Amino acid sequence: MKAFKYHAPKSVDHAIDLLKGADENTHVIAGGTDIIIQINQKMIKPEMIVDLKQIDELKYIKEEDGLIKIGALTNFTAIERSEIVRGKAKVLSNACGEVGSPQIRNLGTIGGNVVNASAAGDSITALMALDASLVLRSSEGERVMKIQEFYEGEGNSQIRKDEILSEIFFVSPNDNTLTSFTKLGKRKALAIVVLSSGIVLELEDDRKTCKDVRISLGAISRYSMRARNAEEKLIGKELTEENIDSCVNEISEMTYDSVYNSPFQDLASYKGTSIKGVVRKTFTDILERV
Numbered sequence: 049m050k051a052f053k054y055h056a057p058k059s060v061d062h063a064i065d066l067l068k069g070a071d072e073n074t075h076v077i078a079g080g081t082d083i084i085i086q087i088n089q090k091m092i093k094p095e096m097i098v099d100l101k102q103i104d105e106l107k108y109i110k111e112e113d114g115l116i117k118i119g120a121l122t123n124f125t126a127i128e129r130s131e132i133v134r135g136k137a138k139v140l141s142n143a144c145g146e147v148g149s150p151q152i153r154n155l156g157t158i159g160g161n162v163v164n165a166s167a168a169g170d171s172i173t174a175l176m177a178l179d180a181s182l183v184l185r186s187s188e189g190e191r192v193m194k195i196q197e198f199y200e201g202e203g204n205s206q207i208r209k210d211e212i213l214s215e216i217f218f219v220s221p222n223d224n225t226l227t228s229f230t231k232l233g234k235r236k237a238l239a240i241v242v243l244s245s246g247i248v249l250e251l252e253d254d255r256k257t258c259k260d261v262r263i264s265l266g267a268i269s270r271y272s273m274r275a276r277n278a279e280e281k282l283i284g285k286e287l288t289e290e291n292i293d294s295c296v297n298e299i300s301e302m303t304y305d306s307v308y309n310s311p312f313q314d315l316a317s318y319k320g321t322s323i324k325g326v327v328r329k330t331f332t333d334i335l336e337r338v
């Protein structure tokens with residue numbers, strides 16, 4: 049392995065100072081669970097590494113001004129166990145609890161999951177359903193963008209080399225909102241996602257009618273995707289079997305089309321059918337709590 053410069057700043061200000069003028073050979077490390085593999089496999093050849101692990105100011109979960117805010121360096125175990133997240137955004141605590149093994153959940157961070165931008169990123173599906181926003185910081189200042197926007201355009205994501213992801217936040221779901229996440233993997237332990245769904249569903253006060261719903265699907269395309277046409281099948285409607293069926297069928301068709309038009313065309317029928325079970329399970333978990 050080629051020698052590289054290694055820095056371990058203890059503050060965000062120091063980190064972004066080190067990243068001034070960074071080029072494609074400069075890399076940030078958080079938990080290292082993705083990037084160390086990429087270095088070992090020579091997929092990347094860093095000349096400078098900025099290790100964020102010691103920046104404690106980026107490790108937090110708090111509820112403030114109607115928002116749930118999570119520091120990018122927070123690991124999956126902390127999020128899975130957080131009372132705030134479990135109480136208000138089960139979709140995210142479930143998703144974080146599904147990542148890898150306990151060791152990976154202790155090391156891996158939510159920021160690393162978002163920036164690594166894998167089609168298999170479990171927290172990304174949950175964050176899409178929560179319509180989360182991301183805070184990116186550099187020596188030039190701060191940018192805030194919706195997670196969906198982060199994955200649009202060229203390249204893996206919209207982060208620049210001189211930036212770090214510092215925070216992820218979303219509107220704190222109200223008492224009428226129920227959320228859930230389901231992951232289909234090949235085996236129980238350490239399974240990389242085959243399909244996943246995250247649902248955030250707000251009910252009217254009658255507790256029968258869907259006021260708003262956001263459904264996000266993982267591993268049906270390059271990035272997690274919102275199922276907007278399927279959401280339309282439920283918004284303003286009662287949560288009857290028939291209306292849920294219509295939503296699930298729309299998701300099945302969307303999944304088939306998306307996978308068919310990807311390099312994994314052979315999996316279109318399998319995923320188009322299996323997603324029905326995954327989404328139904330997510331709805332069942334929500335409906336049991338209505």
Ligand SMILES: Cc1cc2nc3c(=O)[nH]c(=O)nc-3n(C[C@H](O)[C@H](O)[C@H](O)COP(=O)(O)OP(=O)(O)OC[C@H]3O[C@@H](n4cnc5c(N)ncnc54)[C@H](O)[C@@H]3O)c2cc1C
Nearest residue numbers: 076078079080081082083148156157159160161169170213
């Ligand atoms: C055995 C194994 C099993 C796994 N299972 C799963 C799984 O089930 N589900 C899943 O979603 N993932 C899984 N992963 C992938 C991985 O653990 C996650 O993607 C994890 O969240 C990465 O976080 P990290 O902190 O380790 O990131 P790192 O590896 O440190 O970094 C990943 C990328 O993000 C960048 N980065 C990290 N933090 C920041 C930041 N704050 N600002 C800017 N850039 C940043 C790095 O430069 C790098 O490009 C698995 C990995 C392994 C090795």
